[in-house]
Amino acid sequence: MMGGHHAASGAAAWVAVASTGPYTLGWYPLDATGILIGGMATAGTALVCDWDHRHSTVANSLPPLSNVIAVGIENASGGHRQGTHSILGAGVFVLLAALASQFQMETPWGLLSVGAGLLCMFLINIAAKALKLFPKSGFITNWIFALAMAGLVTVYAPEQWTWLPMSMLIGVVVHIVGDLITTGGVPLLWPLVIRPPKLLRKVPLLRNVWRPNGALSLPLLGRAGSKREWLVLIPVSAYAMVGLTAAGWSIAQNQWTRVAAAAGAWMKLWL
Numbered sequence: 001m002m003g004g005h006h007a008a009s010g011a012a013a014w015v016a017v018a019s020t021g022p023y024t025l026g027w028y029p030l031d032a033t034g035i036l037i038g039g040m041a042t043a044g045t046a047l048v049c050d051w052d053h054r055h056s057t058v059a060n061s062l063p064p065l066s067n068v069i070a071v072g073i074e075n076a077s078g079g080h081r082q083g084t085h086s087i088l089g090a091g092v093f094v095l096l097a098a099l100a101s102q103f104q105m106e107t108p109w110g111l112l113s114v115g116a117g118l119l120c121m122f123l124i125n126i127a128a129k130a131l132k133l134f135p136k137s138g139f140i141t142n143w144i145f146a147l148a149m150a151g152l153v154t155v156y157a158p159e160q161w162t163w164l165p166m167s168m169l170i171g172v173v174v175h176i177v178g179d180l181i182t183t184g185g186v187p188l189l190w191p192l193v194i195r196p197p198k199l200l201r202k203v204p205l206l207r208n209v210w211r212p213n214g215a216l217s218l219p220l221l222g223r224a225g226s227k228r229e230w231l232v233l234i235p236v237s238a239y240a241m242v243g244l245t246a247a248g249w250s251i252a253q254n255q256w257t258r259v260a261a262a263a264g265a266w267m268k269l270w271l
Helices: 003-018 032-045 065-077 087-101 114-130 140-156 163-180 204-209 227-270
Strands: 105-107 110-112
Touching: 003 032, 003 114, 003 163, 003 227, 032 114, 032 140, 032 163, 032 227, 087 114, 087 163, 114 140, 114 163
Parallel strands: none
Antiparallel strands: 105 110
C-alpha cells in the first residue's frame, strides 16, 4: 500500500475508535483535542513500519536524524518489510510508545507530556511527508513543522497516558493489514519465516497467499497503488478528513467561547 494511503488509513482508524460521533465505534472515547492530536499521530504510526529502509520517505522525514534511525531499524529488523511488518515488530513499537508516554514533567504550567511530544515530533512529520505536504528538496520546513507539533503535543496531549500506545497499536496494525491485502504480503511470524515447498508454489491460489519468500498475502487490493486501492482509500481518506475537521471545529468553537468570555469580563472591568 502507498505511504499516503497508510497515513490516511491510520487517521481514519483513530477517528473511528476514539470518536463517539455518528458512524464511529467509540471504543476509546476522547475529547476533540485527543481526536485531533491522536489522529495526526496515528497517521504517523501507520507509517513507522516502513522506517526500515534507509532511503524511504519516512527515513528522509527529518534528516539526518531520521536517516540514522532508519539504518538502525533496518539492521535490527533484517531489512525492508521484514521484522517491522511482523507481530513481534508491532509489539516492540507499542512497547516503545508506552515507555515514551510515561515520560512526563511537572512544571508551573502543569503536567507536560515530554515523551509523547518528542515521539510525535517524528510521527506527525512522517505523515506530513508521506502526504506530500513538504517540498521534496530541503528539510528546514520539516524541522520547523516538527518542533511546532512537538510543542503542541507536549502541552495539549490527552491526559490518559495510554493514548499513545493505543495510537501506535492502531497504526501498526492498520499498516500491516494494509500490506497484507496487497500482493507483496508480510512476514507475520518473523523471525520465523517458513517458505512453501517448490511443489506448492505452482498451485494457482496458494502461491498468491503463501509467497515464495514465506510472506503471507490476501491480495484483495492487488499491487500497491492499484485502482482497487484508490477506490477503497478515497472514501477512507474522506472519512478521516471529516472526523479530524469536526474535531478541529469543536476545538475552535470552545476556544472562541473562552476568548469571548474573557473579553466580556475585561470590558466589564473598564466600563
